[in-house]
Amino acid sequence: MEHTPKLALPYILAAQAQKHVTHNEALRRLDQIIHLSLRTLTPASTATSSPEEGDAYLVATNADGVWTDHPGDIATYHEGD
Template sequence: MTTTTRFALPLLHAGQAQKEMFHNEAVAGIDVLLHPEVEAVGIDAPPAAPEPGQAWIVGTAPSGEWAGHANEIACWTDGGWRFAVPRPGTAVWAESLAQPVRYRAGTGWQIGVISASRVEVDGVQVIGARGEAVATPTGSAIVDEQARTAIAGILDALRAHGLIGSAEL
């Protein structure tokens, strides 16, 4: 085995010549992937004057020095471009979007999508699976228009946030 299983970082071998080169390549790869942050997502052409440590998510039709590295993370280092092939679940922060970006096999990079079965704040569930539809109140012997307006507003807000479905009337 000459590379690590997950991120293909180069491994040292006993008696290997120029170990520092392989070690430095591994460290450069770790530097790209440890708490990754990218400047932008889906860029096909390398920037003209990148700074060491800056990274981008390469687009689907890369050109120039990025050709052949579609959907990979490209990081500029003192030694030139380094590329990291994303694994399913790879998450990065996109500074230009101020949002998380996550790689999913078969669909590619998803911007700002967070998948969860529930959301908790201080150990208390505040959002769970979508509930059943709640019918908007209509008709009765005594009509309280203000209450009906308030309830309809609450239901509209819950529907807009995706917490409940829409009731078919």
């Protein structure tokens, strides 16, 4: 098992190189989900062109672009992703 069952946080595996990458990914996921705050309660159908760090959006069922296959998911913006 490489991830926790509920939050899919990555485990640090034995002999894993660059452990800080795995650990930082887990911290990023926790930061995004533990204190979740949506920019708007209205589902968004397209990704904004200029999101701010930490922004989160509820993806609409008719979403397009990078959100096409993620209806009902929460999209978050962190460090350019």
